[in-house]
Amino acid sequence: MEKLRFFVVSDSVGETGDLAVKAVVSQFRPHFEQVEIRRFPHIHEQDHLLQIISIAKKQDAIIIYTLVEKELRAALHDLGVKHNVAVIDLLGPMLDLLESKIKQKPLELPGIVHQLDEYYFEKIEAVEFAVKYDDGRDPRGILLADIVLVGVSRTSKTPLSQYLAHKRYKVANVPLVPEVDPPAELFMVDPKKCFGLVISPGQLNNIRKERLIALGLGEGATYAQHDRIEEEIAHFYQVVEKVGCEVIDVTNKAVEETANCIIDRIEQEKML
Structure with a gap:
């Protein structure tokens, strides 16, 4: 059985991404056999993103990210494309949709929900x-x-x-x-x-x-x-x-x- 590796990248504690990964993976492997989930919390610098991409490429990991800062989201997306690493943005699409719908900029403050x-x-x-x-x-x-x-x-x-x-x-x-x-x-x-x-x-x-x-x-x-x-x-x-x-x-x-x-x-x- 192929081992599945997920990196959860967050500018807060990473709980949202972690739960999302588990919700999806449980549909394929209910007992989470051969599944590894690793959190990278409190990420605020683009240099850190490059390091994470490098590790993910070596380990063939999928990156799930919950970043509220638009620049960080864009940077991680671009790095994923450049280095052929699978990256999934959980918050970005909804943030962009709401920004467009209500004509209001998001606060981009990590950890508010907590x-x-x-x-x-x-x-x-x-x-x-x-x-x-x-x-x-x-x-x-x-x-x-x-x-x-x-x-x-x-x-x-x-x-x-x-x-x-x-x-x-x-x-x-x-x-x-x-x-x-x-x-x-x-x-x-x-x-x-x-x-x-x-x-x-x-x-x-x-x-x-x-x-x-x-x-x-x-x-x-x-x-x-x-x-x-x-x-x-x-x-x-x-x-x-x-x-x-x-x-x-x-x-x-x-x-x-x-x-x-x-x-x-x-x-x-x-x-x-």
């Missing part, structure tokens, strides 16, 4: 983190988080955590009630990444009444009474003063507004 993948997985990780450490379920998350939110019930801690998670921030949130001591981890965290959320007693009263009604409970429950709300807010201020964190008034603020305020503070801190 950067997007990394962004996606960071977001998923942050969302899972926010769910795991929501509502003080596990105080260990406080020390692992990028951002820690503290506040009384119904100050938008959970939706704010999820919104920030979609911006790739790992967020833990901690509810504060007078009858329960805050977790010790809250007082160990860097106060610059901790934010207290407060709301006007009147608005909180309305929100809690609506919540009780939605649950099928009477709106006169202690949870929504003004005295109870004042007690919780007083306790909140005692805790955040001890933590030393910034307090944000979320009264009449959309989640996006509060999130942008927090992101600005966090990013400014990184620059210091």
Whole structure:
């Protein structure tokens, strides 16, 4: 059986070309017997192309390339013709077609798809983190988080955590009630990444009444009474003063507004 050799030449890691070769070869040799696939990643110089062509000619290898730079693609094609080496351009035809169709030049930046993948997985990780450490379920998350939110019930801690998670921030949130001591981890965290959320007693009263009604409970429950709300807010201020964190008034603020305020503070801190 003749041995098949493939060289995958890429200006990134070569994963796309590698997968394409395997998809095609599997139609002829499902168990990849007598098949060799060799990657040449991060190729950006024409001198490197000449070296690869020389090796491919000696080993009778087929070159598959995924190069986004037009000059490199053209150079490898010409070298293949000149030295009688089989070369196959995977990206070029589609890049040229789209450029012609939408009248827009490609960025020609290698590895963008992998950067997007990394962004996606960071977001998923942050969302899972926010769910795991929501509502003080596990105080260990406080020390692992990028951002820690503290506040009384119904100050938008959970939706704010999820919104920030979609911006790739790992967020833990901690509810504060007078009858329960805050977790010790809250007082160990860097106060610059901790934010207290407060709301006007009147608005909180309305929100809690609506919540009780939605649950099928009477709106006169202690949870929504003004005295109870004042007690919780007083306790909140005692805790955040001890933590030393910034307090944000979320009264009449959309989640996006509060999130942008927090992101600005966090990013400014990184620059210091």
